[in-house]
Amino acid sequence: MPATSPRFRPTRARLGAATAGLALAAVLTACGSTVAGTVAAADPGTVTNTVRPTTSGTTARPTTAASTPTSTTPTDVTFDNGLTLTELRGDLDAAVTVTDTFWSTHWSDYFTGAYVAPTVTGLYDGLAAGTAPTCGGEPLEAYNAFYCSADDSLAWDVNLIVDGSAQIGDSFPYLVIAHEWGHAVQARLDPSLVAAGYELQADCLGAAALFGAAADGTLQFDEGDTRELVTSLSALGDEMAWATEADHGDSFQRVGWFDLGRTGGVPACIAAAGDPARDTVTQTPPLTVAPSAPGGGPEAEMTATVPSEPTAPPTS
Template identity: 40%
Template sequence: MIRRLATSAAAAAVVLMLAGCSAVLGGLYQGDRTGTVTDNIDTGTDSAVPAEEIDDEITDAIDVVDQFWSAHFSEFYGGDEYTPPTGFIPYVASGLPYCAGEEVVPDNAAYCYPDNTLLWDQALMDYLYVNGGDAVIYLVVAHEWGHAIQSQITDDYLWNAQELQADCFAAAALYGAAEDRIFTWEEGDTAEITNALTVLADETPWTNIDDHGDPLDRIDAFNDGRIGGVEGCYPVVE
């Protein structure tokens, strides 16, 4: 179901392009997951779901997350100017884009810096939409956007567990957008996101900066942003 209540410049600027990048700040997961995401990904999207419906949902997710950060970034980060991602790049396994001179891995999503672009395997998004629910599309976009936020803030605001902080930012953006009345939570969304965070988690608790954490780590981080908003994603002062 399409949930966009307004449009933004970022959504209107969605482009289909393949471009080189010089660094990757986190994918959706590392690969050693607790569950199987795309066992049947090569079967393609369910024929009952038009591709345009999924593309529209991705565009709406971009719109919602951008509107939230455009309105609120400077409130939490010292008045700094917010810069949204400038490119949104779907790709397929047979035509992988490059980042830092290396191909982006298939069956994933990522933020590429300093090109300031979000990238996703379209087959993965199709699979997640059909098998996980539309809320998962918003989670993926908001998580990768969280890495774009990390690229704009000082180290004092960064968690050591940057993947978990991206989960926190995802919740802060989506729940904040709901408070701003630009996004509507629907019945079943919480279960869809909880299931996705579980399936896309690593097999062990967070141990280093590249880890996404186990299911409880990811759900806890998401809840930090759900309950505390952006401030819930500040580092804990010992």
């Protein structure tokens, strides 16, 4: 589906999506009966919420809503594929709203404690020298998206989003944002609940959020959107830093974990941590910023810092 014909849209409060001025076709995929929000809640005594402390030892910002995204990109531009920056921001803002709404609505269904939304830094241009936001003192790279545990923030490069949308379709921004939000969720959990394959678990949590939002009625899928999301996981591979197989698992693993979140919701993503039959990809979380990391700059592909590591580099 061309990126200039978005149809993967929220059904309530279409503030961001409406800026593109494009219609929504309301067709829901046939998985609503098993998505997150309909699965029995996990035992609060087992699944605990340990909100990541800041460097001063205080708790994270006491807010229950995601911040308004900032941007280091121009006010408007038309990309080579015909997509405008205004349309792109509409998709991104809608994806942020949908994902944040799911977690704020359902956090208490699965975890103890209050939901604390991450800061949304949002869109940046990693190819524009000196303009990218930093994490741990290192600028965020191009063609990637990040969760930065140092300041509990999320950011995504415009080049990644434009290219991914051109190759995959308008659902791509939703996948990126839901995946990165999954890392923010991991950072709030007890380490025992975070999978060794934490990139794969983030895929699972992302699917749980998107299909959970569909079950809630805040997001509607057109026919083919589910296939489009799966294609995003299997087709990009090493073409983009955000999807390298070495850090994110192969396409079979990614699709499997995504489907786990789609059908089993958040509890299934948590229960899979440590499961020898599924949690088989070991990815070592970063401890320090390493300019020599693959791709240069921060260790973009490593992720899922635990609460005791508030200054770790960004994750993708």
